[in-house]
Amino acid sequence: MKTYVVRAPGGLDRLEIVERDDPGEPGPGEVRVAIHATSLNFHDLLVANGGIPTEDGRVLMADGAGVVEAVGAGVAEFTPGDHVVSTFFPHWIAGRPFTAVGNFAGTPGDGIDGMAATHVVRPVSAFTRAPKGWSHPEAATITTAGLTAWRALVVDGALQAGQTVLTMGGGGVSIAALQLAKAMGANVVATSSSDEKRERLRALGADHTINYKATPEWGNEVLRLTGGEGVSHVVEIGGPGTLPQSVRATRVGGHIALIGVLTGREGQVPTMELMRKQIRLQGLIVGSRRDQQNYIAALEATGVRPVIDRSFAFGELPEAFAYQLSGEHFGKICVEW
Numbered sequence: 001m002k003t004y005v006v007r008a009p010g011g012l013d014r015l016e017i018v019e020r021d022d023p024g025e026p027g028p029g030e031v032r033v034a035i036h037a038t039s040l041n042f043h044d045l046l047v048a049n050g051g052i053p054t055e056d057g058r059v060l061m062a063d064g065a066g067v068v069e070a071v072g073a074g075v076a077e078f079t080p081g082d083h084v085v086s087t088f089f090p091h092w093i094a095g096r097p098f099t100a101v102g103n104f105a106g107t108p109g110d111g112i113d114g115m116a117a118t119h120v121v122r123p124v125s126a127f128t129r130a131p132k133g134w135s136h137p138e139a140a141t142i143t144t145a146g147l148t149a150w151r152a153l154v155v156d157g158a159l160q161a162g163q164t165v166l167t168m169g170g171g172g173v174s175i176a177a178l179q180l181a182k183a184m185g186a187n188v189v190a191t192s193s194s195d196e197k198r199e200r201l202r203a204l205g206a207d208h209t210i211n212y213k214a215t216p217e218w219g220n221e222v223l224r225l226t227g228g229e230g231v232s233h234v235v236e237i238g239g240p241g242t243l244p245q246s247v248r249a250t251r252v253g254g255h256i257a258l259i260g261v262l263t264g265r266e267g268q269v270p271t272m273e274l275m276r277k278q279i280r281l282q283g284l285i286v287g288s289r290r291d292q293q294n295y296i297a298a299l300e301a302t303g304v305r306p307v308i309d310r311s312f313a314f315g316e317l318p319e320a321f322a323y324q325l326s327g328e329h330f331g332k333i334c335v336e337w
Contacts, residue, residue: 010050064115161185219248240267307331
Protein backbone atom coordinates (compact mmCIF):
# COMPACT_ATOMS: atom_id res chain seq x y z
CA MET A 1 0.00 0.00 0.00
CA LYS A 2 1.01 3.64 -0.39
CA THR A 3 1.82 5.92 2.54
CA TYR A 4 3.03 9.51 2.78
CA VAL A 5 5.80 9.88 5.37
CA VAL A 6 8.12 12.57 6.73
CA ARG A 7 11.85 11.96 6.97
CA ALA A 8 13.72 13.36 9.98
CA PRO A 9 14.33 16.13 10.82
CA GLY A 10 11.28 17.25 8.82
CA GLY A 11 10.59 19.81 6.11
CA LEU A 12 8.25 19.90 3.13
CA ASP A 13 11.16 18.75 0.96
CA ARG A 14 11.48 15.71 3.27
CA LEU A 15 8.02 14.27 2.54
CA GLU A 16 7.85 11.19 0.35
CA ILE A 17 5.55 8.41 -0.78
CA VAL A 18 6.65 5.02 0.56
CA GLU A 19 5.29 1.57 -0.31
CA ARG A 20 4.60 -0.50 2.80
CA ASP A 21 3.17 -3.94 3.39
CA ASP A 22 -0.60 -4.12 3.40
CA PRO A 23 -1.80 -4.12 7.04
CA GLY A 24 -3.80 -7.32 6.46
CA GLU A 25 -6.95 -8.41 8.19
CA PRO A 26 -8.17 -6.88 11.46
CA GLY A 27 -7.69 -8.72 14.74
CA PRO A 28 -10.16 -8.84 17.65
CA GLY A 29 -11.58 -5.40 18.38
CA GLU A 30 -10.08 -3.91 15.20
CA VAL A 31 -11.35 -2.58 11.89
CA ARG A 32 -9.74 -2.38 8.48
CA VAL A 33 -10.50 0.91 6.71
CA ALA A 34 -9.75 2.06 3.17
CA ILE A 35 -8.82 5.71 3.68
CA HIS A 36 -9.97 8.12 0.95
CA ALA A 37 -9.36 11.62 2.32
CA THR A 38 -7.58 13.72 4.91
CA SER A 39 -7.64 17.41 5.80
CA LEU A 40 -4.78 19.69 6.80
CA ASN A 41 -4.38 21.28 10.23
CA PHE A 42 -1.72 23.46 11.83
CA HIS A 43 -0.63 20.49 13.94
CA ASP A 44 -0.05 18.38 10.81
CA LEU A 45 2.00 21.21 9.32
CA LEU A 46 4.20 21.39 12.43
CA VAL A 47 4.90 17.65 12.22
CA ALA A 48 5.61 17.84 8.49
CA ASN A 49 7.98 20.80 8.67
CA GLY A 50 9.82 19.59 11.76
CA GLY A 51 8.27 22.06 14.20
CA ILE A 52 7.13 19.03 16.20
CA PRO A 53 9.83 16.35 15.98
CA THR A 54 8.61 12.84 15.28
CA GLU A 55 10.02 9.46 14.35
CA ASP A 56 11.79 9.15 11.00
CA GLY A 57 9.38 7.72 8.45
CA ARG A 58 6.26 8.64 10.40
CA VAL A 59 3.09 8.35 8.33
CA LEU A 60 1.49 11.79 8.38
CA MET A 61 -1.98 13.20 9.08
CA ALA A 62 -4.38 12.98 12.02
CA ASP A 63 -7.58 13.28 9.97
CA GLY A 64 -8.79 10.36 7.90
CA ALA A 65 -12.11 9.39 6.34
CA GLY A 66 -12.96 6.25 4.43
CA VAL A 67 -14.88 2.99 4.24
CA VAL A 68 -14.78 -0.03 6.53
CA GLU A 69 -13.60 -3.09 4.56
CA ALA A 70 -13.53 -5.69 7.35
CA VAL A 71 -14.10 -6.02 11.09
CA GLY A 72 -12.39 -8.26 13.62
CA ALA A 73 -13.89 -10.58 16.19
CA GLY A 74 -16.11 -8.87 18.75
CA VAL A 75 -16.73 -5.73 16.68
CA ALA A 76 -20.43 -4.88 16.62
CA GLU A 77 -20.31 -1.10 16.09
CA PHE A 78 -19.24 -1.22 12.44
CA THR A 79 -19.93 -3.40 9.43
CA PRO A 80 -18.18 -3.51 6.03
CA GLY A 81 -19.32 -0.61 3.88
CA ASP A 82 -19.76 1.87 6.72
CA HIS A 83 -18.35 5.35 6.12
CA VAL A 84 -16.14 6.38 9.04
CA VAL A 85 -13.88 9.20 10.23
CA SER A 86 -10.84 8.96 12.49
CA THR A 87 -10.48 10.18 16.08
CA PHE A 88 -7.66 12.48 17.22
CA PHE A 89 -7.20 10.72 20.58
CA PRO A 90 -8.21 7.08 19.97
CA HIS A 91 -7.54 6.31 23.65
CA TRP A 92 -9.84 9.09 24.94
CA ILE A 93 -13.26 7.51 24.83
CA ALA A 94 -15.27 9.93 26.98
CA GLY A 95 -15.19 12.13 30.04
CA ARG A 96 -12.73 14.75 31.18
CA PRO A 97 -9.13 15.01 29.90
CA PHE A 98 -6.57 12.81 31.64
CA THR A 99 -2.79 12.46 31.66
CA ALA A 100 -2.50 10.48 28.43
CA VAL A 101 -4.16 13.25 26.40
CA GLY A 102 -1.77 15.88 27.69
CA ASN A 103 0.56 15.05 24.81
CA PHE A 104 0.40 13.63 21.27
CA ALA A 105 1.92 10.21 21.96
CA GLY A 106 -1.28 8.46 20.86
CA THR A 107 -2.28 10.89 18.10
CA PRO A 108 -2.20 9.63 14.49
CA GLY A 109 0.34 11.45 12.39
CA ASP A 110 2.46 12.37 15.40
CA GLY A 111 3.05 9.81 18.15
CA ILE A 112 1.72 6.96 15.99
CA ASP A 113 1.38 6.47 12.23
CA GLY A 114 -1.32 8.60 10.69
CA MET A 115 -3.98 8.49 8.00
CA ALA A 116 -1.94 9.37 4.89
CA ALA A 117 -2.23 5.76 3.75
CA THR A 118 -4.47 3.82 1.43
CA HIS A 119 -5.42 1.34 4.18
CA VAL A 120 -5.17 1.13 7.97
CA VAL A 121 -6.04 -1.46 10.59
CA ARG A 122 -6.84 0.14 13.95
CA PRO A 123 -8.83 -0.43 17.14
CA VAL A 124 -12.53 0.41 16.92
CA SER A 125 -11.91 3.52 19.06
CA ALA A 126 -9.80 5.01 16.25
CA PHE A 127 -12.98 5.77 14.25
CA THR A 128 -16.57 6.91 14.54
CA ARG A 129 -19.31 6.84 11.93
CA ALA A 130 -19.19 9.74 9.47
CA PRO A 131 -22.25 11.97 8.99
CA LYS A 132 -24.76 10.46 6.61
CA GLY A 133 -24.44 11.67 3.04
CA TRP A 134 -21.11 13.43 3.52
CA SER A 135 -18.23 13.05 1.09
CA HIS A 136 -14.95 11.69 2.42
CA PRO A 137 -13.21 15.11 2.27
CA GLU A 138 -16.12 16.68 4.17
CA ALA A 139 -15.96 13.98 6.84
CA ALA A 140 -12.19 14.36 7.17
CA THR A 141 -12.68 17.93 8.44
CA ILE A 142 -14.33 16.65 11.62
CA THR A 143 -11.44 14.93 13.42
CA THR A 144 -9.41 18.00 14.39
CA ALA A 145 -10.91 21.33 13.28
CA GLY A 146 -14.61 20.61 13.59
CA LEU A 147 -14.37 18.81 16.91
CA THR A 148 -12.18 21.58 18.34
CA ALA A 149 -14.89 24.14 17.55
CA TRP A 150 -17.57 21.87 19.06
CA ARG A 151 -15.65 21.37 22.29
CA ALA A 152 -14.77 25.06 22.58
CA LEU A 153 -18.35 26.26 22.24
CA VAL A 154 -20.57 23.40 23.39
CA VAL A 155 -18.65 21.00 25.63
CA ASP A 156 -16.59 23.59 27.52
CA GLY A 157 -18.53 26.75 26.69
CA ALA A 158 -22.14 25.53 27.12
CA LEU A 159 -23.13 27.94 24.34
CA GLN A 160 -26.66 29.35 24.58
CA ALA A 161 -28.86 31.01 21.98
CA GLY A 162 -28.56 34.79 22.08
CA GLN A 163 -24.97 34.82 23.29
CA THR A 164 -22.18 36.37 21.20
CA VAL A 165 -19.13 34.48 19.92
CA LEU A 166 -15.86 35.96 18.63
CA THR A 167 -14.00 34.01 15.93
CA MET A 168 -10.69 34.77 14.23
CA GLY A 169 -9.91 34.45 10.53
CA GLY A 170 -11.08 32.08 7.82
CA GLY A 171 -9.42 28.83 8.89
CA GLY A 172 -11.18 25.53 9.49
CA VAL A 173 -11.75 25.86 13.24
CA SER A 174 -12.95 29.45 13.01
CA ILE A 175 -15.40 28.77 10.19
CA ALA A 176 -16.73 25.65 11.94
CA ALA A 177 -17.22 27.73 15.10
CA LEU A 178 -19.04 30.46 13.15
CA GLN A 179 -21.37 27.95 11.50
CA LEU A 180 -22.03 26.14 14.76
CA ALA A 181 -22.70 29.37 16.67
CA LYS A 182 -25.20 30.56 14.06
CA ALA A 183 -26.92 27.18 13.95
CA MET A 184 -27.41 27.41 17.73
CA GLY A 185 -28.88 30.92 17.63
CA ALA A 186 -25.81 32.88 18.71
CA ASN A 187 -24.41 36.12 17.28
CA VAL A 188 -20.91 36.18 15.79
CA VAL A 189 -18.19 38.81 15.54
CA ALA A 190 -15.42 37.63 13.19
CA THR A 191 -11.98 39.14 12.62
CA SER A 192 -9.83 38.88 9.50
CA SER A 193 -6.99 40.76 7.81
CA SER A 194 -8.67 40.35 4.42
CA ASP A 195 -11.69 42.42 3.39
CA GLU A 196 -12.53 39.79 0.78
CA LYS A 197 -12.60 37.10 3.47
CA ARG A 198 -14.69 39.38 5.69
CA GLU A 199 -17.32 39.41 2.94
CA ARG A 200 -17.28 35.64 2.83
CA LEU A 201 -17.57 35.45 6.62
CA ARG A 202 -20.61 37.73 6.45
CA ALA A 203 -22.09 35.45 3.78
CA LEU A 204 -21.75 32.56 6.24
CA GLY A 205 -23.72 34.51 8.83
CA ALA A 206 -21.23 36.66 10.76
CA ASP A 207 -23.16 39.58 12.26
CA HIS A 208 -20.10 41.85 12.41
CA THR A 209 -16.59 41.64 10.96
CA ILE A 210 -13.43 43.55 11.85
CA ASN A 211 -10.22 43.98 9.86
CA TYR A 212 -7.68 43.46 12.64
CA LYS A 213 -4.86 45.04 10.64
CA ALA A 214 -6.82 48.22 10.05
CA THR A 215 -8.01 48.16 13.67
CA PRO A 216 -5.12 46.87 15.85
CA GLU A 217 -7.06 47.60 19.06
CA TRP A 218 -9.92 45.46 17.84
CA GLY A 219 -10.92 44.46 21.37
CA ASN A 220 -12.30 47.97 21.86
CA GLU A 221 -14.19 47.69 18.56
CA VAL A 222 -15.79 44.45 19.76
CA LEU A 223 -16.90 46.25 22.92
CA ARG A 224 -18.42 49.01 20.79
CA LEU A 225 -20.25 46.55 18.57
CA THR A 226 -21.70 44.76 21.61
CA GLY A 227 -22.87 47.92 23.37
CA GLY A 228 -19.96 47.91 25.79
CA GLU A 229 -20.78 44.46 27.15
CA GLY A 230 -18.34 42.21 25.27
CA VAL A 231 -18.70 38.68 23.90
CA SER A 232 -19.61 35.57 25.86
CA HIS A 233 -17.14 33.28 24.08
CA VAL A 234 -13.87 33.70 22.20
CA VAL A 235 -12.43 30.94 20.00
CA GLU A 236 -8.82 32.07 20.45
CA ILE A 237 -6.50 30.69 17.76
CA GLY A 238 -3.74 33.29 17.89
CA GLY A 239 -2.25 32.79 21.33
CA PRO A 240 -0.02 35.42 22.96
CA GLY A 241 -0.25 37.93 20.13
CA THR A 242 -4.05 38.14 20.24
CA LEU A 243 -4.94 37.10 23.79
CA PRO A 244 -4.81 40.64 25.28
CA GLN A 245 -7.32 41.86 22.70
CA SER A 246 -9.48 38.79 23.32
CA VAL A 247 -9.54 39.53 27.04
CA ARG A 248 -10.50 43.14 26.28
CA ALA A 249 -13.33 41.91 24.02
CA THR A 250 -14.79 39.44 26.54
CA ARG A 251 -17.66 40.24 28.86
CA VAL A 252 -17.56 39.85 32.63
CA GLY A 253 -17.90 36.14 33.39
CA GLY A 254 -17.12 35.22 29.78
CA HIS A 255 -15.17 32.28 28.39
CA ILE A 256 -12.05 32.16 26.21
CA ALA A 257 -11.19 28.83 24.56
CA LEU A 258 -7.44 28.87 23.93
CA ILE A 259 -6.98 26.49 21.02
CA GLY A 260 -4.04 27.86 19.04
CA VAL A 261 -0.61 29.44 19.24
CA LEU A 262 -0.27 30.92 15.76
CA THR A 263 1.51 34.00 17.14
CA GLY A 264 3.92 32.11 19.41
CA ARG A 265 4.11 29.67 22.28
CA GLU A 266 4.69 32.11 25.15
CA GLY A 267 3.70 35.67 25.96
CA GLN A 268 2.23 38.07 28.46
CA VAL A 269 -1.25 37.58 29.89
CA PRO A 270 -3.28 40.60 31.08
CA THR A 271 -3.86 38.98 34.44
CA MET A 272 -5.47 42.00 36.14
CA GLU A 273 -8.14 42.38 33.46
CA LEU A 274 -8.62 38.61 33.32
CA MET A 275 -9.23 38.62 37.08
CA ARG A 276 -11.35 41.77 37.11
CA LYS A 277 -13.66 40.38 34.46
CA GLN A 278 -13.67 36.94 36.10
CA ILE A 279 -13.04 35.36 32.72
CA ARG A 280 -12.61 31.60 32.36
CA LEU A 281 -9.54 30.93 30.18
CA GLN A 282 -9.73 27.29 29.06
CA GLY A 283 -6.93 25.58 27.14
CA LEU A 284 -8.02 22.64 25.03
CA ILE A 285 -6.83 20.14 22.45
CA VAL A 286 -9.62 18.66 20.30
CA GLY A 287 -11.89 16.29 22.29
CA SER A 288 -12.97 12.75 23.12
CA ARG A 289 -14.54 10.08 20.93
CA ARG A 290 -17.89 10.65 22.66
CA ASP A 291 -17.61 14.38 21.95
CA GLN A 292 -17.07 13.53 18.28
CA GLN A 293 -20.13 11.29 18.19
CA ASN A 294 -22.24 14.05 19.76
CA TYR A 295 -20.86 16.60 17.30
CA ILE A 296 -21.73 14.39 14.35
CA ALA A 297 -25.27 14.00 15.68
CA ALA A 298 -25.53 17.80 15.84
CA LEU A 299 -24.21 18.17 12.29
CA GLU A 300 -26.83 15.75 10.99
CA ALA A 301 -29.58 17.54 12.93
CA THR A 302 -28.63 21.06 11.79
CA GLY A 303 -27.53 20.32 8.24
CA VAL A 304 -24.32 22.32 8.69
CA ARG A 305 -21.65 21.31 6.15
CA PRO A 306 -17.96 22.26 6.17
CA VAL A 307 -16.43 24.85 3.87
CA ILE A 308 -13.71 23.25 1.74
CA ASP A 309 -11.40 25.63 -0.08
CA ARG A 310 -9.57 23.12 -2.27
CA SER A 311 -8.75 19.42 -2.57
CA PHE A 312 -5.41 18.00 -3.71
CA ALA A 313 -4.45 14.52 -4.93
CA PHE A 314 -2.52 12.07 -2.72
CA GLY A 315 0.76 12.80 -4.48
CA GLU A 316 0.28 16.54 -3.96
CA LEU A 317 0.49 16.59 -0.16
CA PRO A 318 3.60 18.85 -0.13
CA GLU A 319 1.82 21.28 -2.46
CA ALA A 320 -1.20 21.21 -0.14
CA PHE A 321 1.02 22.16 2.81
CA ALA A 322 2.63 24.93 0.76
CA TYR A 323 -0.84 26.28 -0.03
CA GLN A 324 -1.68 26.15 3.68
CA LEU A 325 1.46 28.16 4.45
CA SER A 326 0.42 30.82 1.94
CA GLY A 327 -2.59 31.71 4.09
CA GLU A 328 -4.72 32.22 0.99
CA HIS A 329 -7.26 29.53 1.82
CA PHE A 330 -10.74 30.06 3.23
CA GLY A 331 -11.98 26.98 5.06
CA LYS A 332 -10.38 23.55 4.93
CA ILE A 333 -7.70 22.20 2.61
CA CYS A 334 -8.20 18.52 1.83
CA VAL A 335 -6.34 15.71 0.11
CA GLU A 336 -8.38 12.89 -1.41
CA TRP A 337 -7.66 9.66 -3.23
